[in-house]
Amino acid sequence: MEFLVRFETRLPDAMGDAERKELREAERARAMRLRADGLLKRLWRVPGRRAVVGLWEAPDATALHAALSSLPQFPWMDVTVEPLATHPQET
Amino acid sequence: MEFLVRFETRLPDAMGDAERKELREAERARAMRLRADGLLKRLWRVPGRRAVVGLWEAPDATALHAALSSLPQFPWMDVTVEPLATHPQET
Amino acid sequence: MEFLVRFETRLPDAMGDAERKELREAERARAMRLRADGLLKRLWRVPGRRAVVGLWEAPDATALHAALSSLPQFPWMDVTVEPLATHPQET
Amino acid sequence: MEFLVRFETRLPDAMGDAERKELREAERARAMRLRADGLLKRLWRVPGRRAVVGLWEAPDATALHAALSSLPQFPWMDVTVEPLATHPQET
Amino acid sequence: MEFLVRFETRLPDAMGDAERKELREAERARAMRLRADGLLKRLWRVPGRRAVVGLWEAPDATALHAALSSLPQFPWMDVTVEPLATHPQET
Amino acid sequence: MEFLVRFETRLPDAMGDAERKELREAERARAMRLRADGLLKRLWRVPGRRAVVGLWEAPDATALHAALSSLPQFPWMDVTVEPLATHPQET
Amino acid sequence: MEFLVRFETRLPDAMGDAERKELREAERARAMRLRADGLLKRLWRVPGRRAVVGLWEAPDATALHAALSSLPQFPWMDVTVEPLATHPQET
Amino acid sequence: MEFLVRFETRLPDAMGDAERKELREAERARAMRLRADGLLKRLWRVPGRRAVVGLWEAPDATALHAALSSLPQFPWMDVTVEPLATHPQET
Amino acid sequence: MEFLVRFETRLPDAMGDAERKELREAERARAMRLRADGLLKRLWRVPGRRAVVGLWEAPDATALHAALSSLPQFPWMDVTVEPLATHPQET
Amino acid sequence: MEFLVRFETRLPDAMGDAERKELREAERARAMRLRADGLLKRLWRVPGRRAVVGLWEAPDATALHAALSSLPQFPWMDVTVEPLATHPQET
Incomplete structure (x- = not known):
């Protein structure tokens, strides 16, 4: 089943540059893994915002939540x- | 997969009483069928409104749409x- | 450039069944044409609604508007x- | 009487991991107690969020408030x- | 249990004056009955609108819905x- | 003239328990005084929230504001x- | 006591020009009377809309409602x- | 003074094609006149809608309202x- | 040209009492000056809030912004x- | 393709005056560069707010995002x- 998922990330002001960089790299690596697993199918950036729209595929909402909450930036x-x-028309 | 589904029904003013009665009976019969099939699990009334909240279970959103659009009152x-x-905590 | 386009169609109550059927067939034909032309890339149904989410690609908003307003159901x-x-991550 | 209750929990950034863990365990224990007492009947997770939807049963809103405010995470x-x-249709 | 209930009434334009008058009298009579029964405790008018705020008391939401839907203007x-x-502080 | 007043109180996280307790007692004492003066007529709790709905009576909005802003928790x-x-129907 | 009152008027499409004209004149006459009585103090037009913002003065909301509902266009x-x-700062 | 003005036009379903065409021509002619007079400076179409965003210049909101309400489609x-x-940065 | 301006002021929690007092006095003095200059015509308090509604008059929005941003509390x-x-009706 | 872009800037309270001044100068310099490059065509201030409305032109949303995120104040x-x-009518 497909889901349209929107998220906006807001890292805390107090977070240092090194931690941010590390977190973004871990995020990218995890997203790549979810793509390879067929969960994350497409990602677009919302212009002007730290937000993305994504097309995801998962057996159900429970599996989708597991995938989303495995992202390192999930807490923010x-x-x-x-x-x-x-x-x-698609079939 | 479970879904929380809300709907509010608004039959047209011009619809006659006989047609309304017939439609409501057909609606009830169809809902009973969907319960028997395990798609519709619970139904509550929103107090003060012609609206209901329901707990549904379906393999995916496509199957859920098929069930919902099979209700005779669906167009309204x-x-x-x-x-x-x-x-x-539920597992 | 890609666009996420949502639309909900509401044909007038007074429209007869024949006209509706004809309109829906014309809509489908036109949508197929827009797919063939590469403007319409994907279409999903919003469960429970006469609404769709679509992924479109057009040179700009003016071309997108031309495509959308060429749909026979556009007035509704x-x-x-x-x-x-x-x-x-997509590049 | 049944109630549909939604809550989203946001622990303060400054809270340490040990305190969070302890709080979550206390929360779970209290929720289990409320289930045993028949107040909390079902709980679902809202996918992608630290939020839940729950089906509760209580004699009235005063008793429901007492149950909800007895949860250790209630202040957040x-x-x-x-x-x-x-x-x-349910009767 | 007490409930705060708001309603706004919009009779159809096509309804004749006689029918409106009759409906309003029936509404008033029914409301008086609900007061006598202890369900309707106070009623205020929202200034500038055909809307009221009411304080109701009923054993639960099901009984409240029964009372509200017994009002002759309920369909509108x-x-x-x-x-x-x-x-x-009230106890 | 009567007013329906809703308020939600959010004391700062940094406020210590002693200060909170003192503030709540002062709040209660002030509310009791406003009841005795006939300004505050009824108070209900919104279930699940640190919020209340109150029925107030005051000569006008200026007197109401004076009463509300005399509450020790008013800044929060x-x-x-x-x-x-x-x-x-009430007359 | 002063009130800021906003209203937007929407006469039914089916209303004839003569009736509209008559209604607008009656509205103006009634408004003039309310000004003379000190209830209506100022009136502004919201640019681009059939809407006005007005400054009214009345002993309480009940008197204000009586004044507003005395306007011939009130039903619309x-x-x-x-x-x-x-x-x-005003005192 | 400049104003950003948005409008969405919705002609009644019952309006015939001839009347629509005539109205649109009159609208265009009037808009051209307002451009020539320096009131209407730019116009954009909102893609997918019968809506426009316009940049207008007028001495004040009263003059702007006069210009807008001079458009033949203004009632709709x-x-x-x-x-x-x-x-x-513009100066 | 007249404008209806609403503002709500929220001084930071960390600001000391002396600074607040000084700021409020400066605010009042500046507001008095704007009244004397004919920019600020009336001010009302929104009951229950640290908010005001004001009637302002300025040649255009640029002059209004200059007046508003000259208020010492403007940053908050x-x-x-x-x-x-x-x-x-006013002319 | 043209875009209407709105932004509101909120620098952190903790940021010192020197840093603010430097940031605003860098912002202005970057905006000037984007004007020279034909991306930023017009800018207006929203009266009473630290917000602007701008008319931008870019080949697509990706290029627009690159331009917007190149502004030094973008993170806020x-x-x-x-x-x-x-x-x-514009063509």
């Missing part, structure tokens, strides 16, 4: 999930 | 669907 | 358009 | 309560 | 219900 | 005021 | 009322 | 006006 | 500005 | 982007 992400149904 | 229902993940 | 569609930027 | 929870009426 | 009322808990 | 309260008119 | 007006307190 | 337009101040 | 004020047009 | 800006289509 504000996430909304929208379930998608297959459109008749 | 305003529906919102919220995906639910399993809570660790 | 409520449309919102969100511009998407390429995410660094 | 943003809670909304929706009263539910019995649906005729 | 937009109703919202807020559950109230007893404040410690 | 988010307040909204709704003016109420007498309903014809 | 969407009204919101905001209570105003005297600012210390 | 939903208009919002935002005042703009000169940015220091 | 959340301001919204609504342009007002003259109502035909 | 809340940005929203609206795509604009050419209006037929």
